[in-house]
Amino acid sequence: MQKIFLTCCVASGAALLPGSAALAQTKPAAPSEVVLKAKPEPKSAAAKSTETGAPVTSVTVAGERPTNRIDRQVYDVKSDVGSSNGTAADALNNVPSVAVDPDGTVTLRGSTNVQILVDGKPSAMMQGDNRGATLNALAADDIESVEVINNPGAQFGNEGGGGPILNLVMRRNRKPGGFATVNANGGTAGRYNSAVSGSYNEGPWGYQGGINVRHDGRNSTGETVRDRFNPATGATEHSTQASVAKGLNNMAGLNGLVSYNLGAQDTLTASASYNARGNDQTSTDRYVSYAGAATIGDYVRSTLRDGEGKNYSWGARWDRKGALPGETLKTDLRVSASDNRSDSAYANVVAVRRFNAGDSRSRQSSEFSNRIVDFTGDYERPLAGGTAKLGYKLASTRNSFDTLYAGINLATLAETADPARSNRFNLEERTVALYGSYQMRLNERWGALAGLRAEYTDMDIEQVTSGTEARNSYVNAIPSFFATYKASDTANLRFSYAHRIRRPLANDLNPYVVYRDELNVSSGNPMLKPTKTDSFELGYETRFGALETNLRGYFRSDTDAIVDRRYFIGDNVLLTTRENGGSGHAGGLEFTVNGKLTPSLTLNTSGNLARSEQTARDLTGAEITRSATSLSGRARLNYQVDSATQLQAALQMQGKTLTGQGYREPNRTLNLSLRRALTPQLNLVLNVTDVFSSNRMASVIDTATLKENTIRRFDGRVAYIGLSYRIGGASSAAEARPEQRPGPGQGPGQGPGGPPRGEGAGPVF
Numbered sequence: 001m002q003k004i005f006l007t008c009c010v011a012s013g014a015a016l017l018p019g020s021a022a023l024a025q026t027k028p029a030a031p032s033e034v035v036l037k038a039k040p041e042p043k044s045a046a047a048k049s050t051e052t053g054a055p056v057t058s059v060t061v062a063g064e065r066p067t068n069r070i071d072r073q074v075y076d077v078k079s080d081v082g083s084s085n086g087t088a089a090d091a092l093n094n095v096p097s098v099a100v101d102p103d104g105t106v107t108l109r110g111s112t113n114v115q116i117l118v119d120g121k122p123s124a125m126m127q128g129d130n131r132g133a134t135l136n137a138l139a140a141d142d143i144e145s146v147e148v149i150n151n152p153g154a155q156f157g158n159e160g161g162g163g164p165i166l167n168l169v170m171r172r173n174r175k176p177g178g179f180a181t182v183n184a185n186g187g188t189a190g191r192y193n194s195a196v197s198g199s200y201n202e203g204p205w206g207y208q209g210g211i212n213v214r215h216d217g218r219n220s221t222g223e224t225v226r227d228r229f230n231p232a233t234g235a236t237e238h239s240t241q242a243s244v245a246k247g248l249n250n251m252a253g254l255n256g257l258v259s260y261n262l263g264a265q266d267t268l269t270a271s272a273s274y275n276a277r278g279n280d281q282t283s284t285d286r287y288v289s290y291a292g293a294a295t296i297g298d299y300v301r302s303t304l305r306d307g308e309g310k311n312y313s314w315g316a317r318w319d320r321k322g323a324l325p326g327e328t329l330k331t332d333l334r335v336s337a338s339d340n341r342s343d344s345a346y347a348n349v350v351a352v353r354r355f356n357a358g359d360s361r362s363r364q365s366s367e368f369s370n371r372i373v374d375f376t377g378d379y380e381r382p383l384a385g386g387t388a389k390l391g392y393k394l395a396s397t398r399n400s401f402d403t404l405y406a407g408i409n410l411a412t413l414a415e416t417a418d419p420a421r422s423n424r425f426n427l428e429e430r431t432v433a434l435y436g437s438y439q440m441r442l443n444e445r446w447g448a449l450a451g452l453r454a455e456y457t458d459m460d461i462e463q464v465t466s467g468t469e470a471r472n473s474y475v476n477a478i479p480s481f482f483a484t485y486k487a488s489d490t491a492n493l494r495f496s497y498a499h500r501i502r503r504p505l506a507n508d509l510n511p512y513v514v515y516r517d518e519l520n521v522s523s524g525n526p527m528l529k530p531t532k533t534d535s536f537e538l539g540y541e542t543r544f545g546a547l548e549t550n551l552r553g554y555f556r557s558d559t560d561a562i563v564d565r566r567y568f569i570g571d572n573v574l575l576t577t578r579e580n581g582g583s584g585h586a587g588g589l590e591f592t593v594n595g596k597l598t599p600s601l602t603l604n605t606s607g608n609l610a611r612s613e614q615t616a617r618d619l620t621g622a623e624i625t626r627s628a629t630s631l632s633g634r635a636r637l638n639y640q641v642d643s644a645t646q647l648q649a650a651l652q653m654q655g656k657t658l659t660g661q662g663y664r665e666p667n668r669t670l671n672l673s674l675r676r677a678l679t680p681q682l683n684l685v686l687n688v689t690d691v692f693s694s695n696r697m698a699s700v701i702d703t704a705t706l707k708e709n710t711i712r713r714f715d716g717r718v719a720y721i722g723l724s725y726r727i728g729g730a731s732s733a734a735e736a737r738p739e740q741r742p743g744p745g746q747g748p749g750q751g752p753g754g755p756p757r758g759e760g761a762g763p764v765f
Helices: 045-053 089-092 131-133 732-735
Strands: 004-008 034-036 059-063 074-075 098-100 107-108 116-118 143-149 167-172 177-187 192-202 207-214 218-231 235-246 249-262 266-278 281-291 296-320 328-352 361-383 386-408 415-417 423-441 446-463 468-489 491-502 515-516 520-522 531-544 547-559 561-568 572-581 583-598 601-618 623-642 646-654 662-663 667-677 682-689 696-702 707-716 718-727
Touching: 089 098, 089 131, 089 143, 192 718, 468 531, 667 696
Parallel strands: 116 167, 520 572
Antiparallel strands: 004 059, 034 059, 074 143, 098 107, 143 167, 177 192, 177 718, 192 207, 207 249, 218 235, 218 707, 235 281, 249 266, 266 296, 281 296, 296 328, 328 361, 361 386, 386 415, 386 423, 423 446, 446 468, 468 491, 491 531, 515 520, 531 547, 547 583, 561 572, 583 601, 601 623, 623 646, 646 667, 662 696, 667 682, 682 718, 696 707
16 A cells, blocks of 8 residues: 655645545545654544644644545546547546547436536536547546546536536646656557647746647448338338448647746636647448338438637636635636537439439538636635535626538539528527535534535527527526445445536527438427436445445436437428427446455456436327436456556446437447556557447437437547657656556645645545
């Protein structure tokens, strides 16, 4: 067991170890070894004084850092061997019960209603359609840890969804002196990526920055088989679609941070980042329609897409330590934006013309932008033996969509705009929120945290094309409660409850019909109301020998749930829209087991056995109730071959997921990684993802009037090999040895200068 040592003055309201938010795998808080340098005192009394606020003399603490906080679990993704050449999507796929598909869609415990925050704050690059592209472009090496907040407390808002939160805590190095890493990797089919990051801290100043480039992507093939029962004719219409899409794109990003300790109490921090990515792709789709045995439609559409996306953000933060132990004031301004452009040229070759076959040549141009201004303040202080926290939030979000579809005359090449497929749409949303919470230790075994958040939301909706405007506003009260019980020195019980809302996103509200292809269109619904969610969780954490275990039971109930609804608006033209689809609930058991099986073999595994039920409407408008039981899991084995070589195997299995009028079938992949320390500073890293080329997305729609099966397959096995070179700091050879690297319950501290990396640091129960 690795020990950590520090001398500190302990008081109420402050975590015993300030950097505990960015630590290793989740585990129960282990009892600390307390070595008293001044006035001797029993360990239990010292622990009690930490929680009640009674000041104590300076002590030296040697022990493991607790990672589970009363309202979240924290996972160290740096322990993944492939972090030096992987993406944020790869890192999230190693977090228990989290899955990211090749399109960047994120699920947690089978739910897609997931918020992703960056350092505790919303970001434009993690909103809407930007999220998937960003996760597949952001370097995993930039992430310090991932916080999983299944039941968010009062301090968290409802931007981008009111469900569970994945908070990406970005790397911050505050150790004195200089430090840098250089990664360079090459992959199959011409893929490559490279990154340089570094930091320098001296006196009150701290500097950190990085730059990365990536050429990557996933080619795909797809097959769709559709059988539609036509009530008007009583006949079943059969159609197929086969597609091939290719396109590896360039991505680049840079970020920087400057911090300054303005005396002993105040820290100023400024940060900025910029990311750009390509969005080019070529694809072909063949559509065939049948009437009985006769072919009534057969044509091939070729698409050439040219596009780009840009994200940028900047922020300023002031942290002040008050006169009372644990008293802090944090003021944070974040501004982020995303701009996306896409131009698609279509060419159709018709073998058998059906009347709804598209023009021989056409073009679609789309632009989407998103702006978020987020200003927050948080004040924390000891109060009556516990910790009180108050805060506010002022936020403004603007979304803008502009889509133009035009047919092209083959003779003159003149373009004619199609008003049925062109639209402009704007959405402005303003949020004002106040929250308060109180956390205290009731006695030596019980701890509790209760909070209440009030949010006022005001929206302006403008459909420019049709000249219609709408406005909506509402107020929501959002309570939360957490409790812990220390069953023994190595076992904790945890309970949590949170009421949340999920606001509809901009795409969900836009009523205009957006063309996807001749058989599929989509639109939003401006009448959507927020989904209301009540979520409960009960967990038990303990240790069996060298293995740390967690078992969590959970239940989630949704009302006014926002779900997909599909129906036909023309001859085999399927419209996908959104509606408040009644209710739904889900529950299950989640477990994690982590630890050393042998001195050389480390196991990290998790599983989720879930039961979900969802009410939605079929194509006729009749309500149907669907249910599914699924088992998902992760298993990661790290084997220390010798002092310089580490081998990792990671198996990921995603269970059946409900999707409103159907479901997504299970999926599984196996990834292998090898890290070899060539010198104390230089590592060789090899990654092979999807070893058996088994990664696919299979979805099913099963209603009385529509049966549809879709399968998408991706590149499959992709290999990367590269070098990682470290300048300054601890030797990478030591990092390569898991017995010397922070393991479960251990990790680097905050170090001198600057605020803690995680948001909402407080007592760890």
